[in-house]
Amino acid sequence: MLTEVERKILYKIVKSENFDSVEIELMNRMLYLDDELRHEVDQKHIAEDALAELFHEKHEADLKASTLVDEKNELEDELKKAQAGLCVTIGVFDKSLEEMEKEANEPKSNIEQEFSRLFEMSKAELREIEKKHKDKK
Structure with missing residues (x-):
C-alpha cells in the first residue's frame, strides 16, 4: 500500500x-x-x-x-x-x-376433680337460691 x-x-x-x-x-x-x-x-x-x-x-x-x-x-x-x-x-x-x-x-388429678365437683355443687346451689327468690316474688 x-x-x-x-x-x-x-x-x-x-x-x-x-x-x-x-x-x-x-x-x-x-x-x-x-x-x-x-x-x-x-x-x-x-x-x-x-x-x-x-x-x-x-x-x-x-x-x-x-x-x-x-x-x-x-x-x-x-x-x-x-x-x-x-x-x-x-x-x-x-x-x-x-x-x-x-x-x-x-385424667384429672384428685384436686382438679374435687374442684370441679365443688364448682358444680355451687352452681346447683346458686340455681336453687335463684329459684327460691323467683318463687317469693
Whole structure:
C-alpha cells in the first residue's frame, strides 16, 4: 500500500515524464489496486473495531450473568434458611399442640376433680337460691 507521499511522487512523475499508454495504464491500474487495498484495510479495521466492541459487550454480559448467578445463590441460601426456620417453628408448634392434646386427654388429678365437683355443687346451689327468690316474688 502506498503512502500519501509515495502517491504524490508517483503522480508528479507521471505528469512530468512522457510515458506510453501501456505504462500509464499500468500505473493507473497500480493506483486503482492501491485504492482497493486501502479500502479493504479500512474495512478490516472497522471489522476489528466491531469485533472488539462485541467482545467488550460479551465481557459485560458475562459479568452481569455472574452477578445474577451470585444473587440467585444468595437468594437460594436465604430461602433454605427461611425454610429451616419454618420447619423448626412448625416442629415447636406441633410439639406444643401434642402436649396440649395430651394434657386435655389425661385424667384429672384428685384436686382438679374435687374442684370441679365443688364448682358444680355451687352452681346447683346458686340455681336453687335463684329459684327460691323467683318463687317469693
